[in-house]
Amino acid sequence: MINLDHVPAEGQRVTSSTRVEVRIFDGSTDKGRIQTNIKVALGLVNAAARGVQPPAAPEPAGTHRTGSATTTSGRPRRLTGDAWEQDTKSFREFADAIFTREEDKKQLVGVFASSRWQAR
Numbered sequence: 001m002i003n004l005d006h007v008p009a010e011g012q013r014v015t016s017s018t019r020v021e022v023r024i025f026d027g028s029t030d031k032g033r034i035q036t037n038i039k040v041a042l043g044l045v046n047a048a049a050r051g052v053q054p055p056a057a058p059e060p061a062g063t064h065r066t067g068s069a070t071t072t073s074g075r076p077r078r079l080t081g082d083a084w085e086q087d088t089k090s091f092r093e094f095a096d097a098i099f100t101r102e103e104d105k106k107q108l109v110g111v112f113a114s115s116r117w118q119a120r
Contacts, residue, residue: 002044018043036111043098052097059090 003021008014022041028034079087091112095105 002103004050032107033111033115034109039104039106040098042103054097 001022001024003023006017006019006021008018022044024035025041028037095108098104099108
């Protein structure tokens with residue numbers, strides 16, 4: 001997700017080619033989605049700089065909300081209570097790891113809820 005190959009080692013000079021590459025976003029023309037993508041990129045870099053460890057084991061794209069979280073037709077079912085708590089745990093931990101401001105977390109939730117991050 002983050003390529004640091006173009007960041008100089010400690011004590012070396014920063015040059016015009018020094019950069020951090022974030023390679024996780026799809027293309028979008030929606031201003032809110034672009035803004036959130038930028039905030040996520042900055043949040044990931046800031047979390048790495050703070051030494052934050054990933055909060056959970058990685059989940060391959062498209063595998064979230066499988067099994068008991070789907071209906072017999074394979075569509076996501078509405079979750080409540082403990083099922084919601086467990087199903088959203090990794091996403092909430094991710095948001096807490098990269099953001100400290102509630103408004104940033106809410107914006108991320110809006111993009112997540114309106115996107116096609118899940119397998120069909």
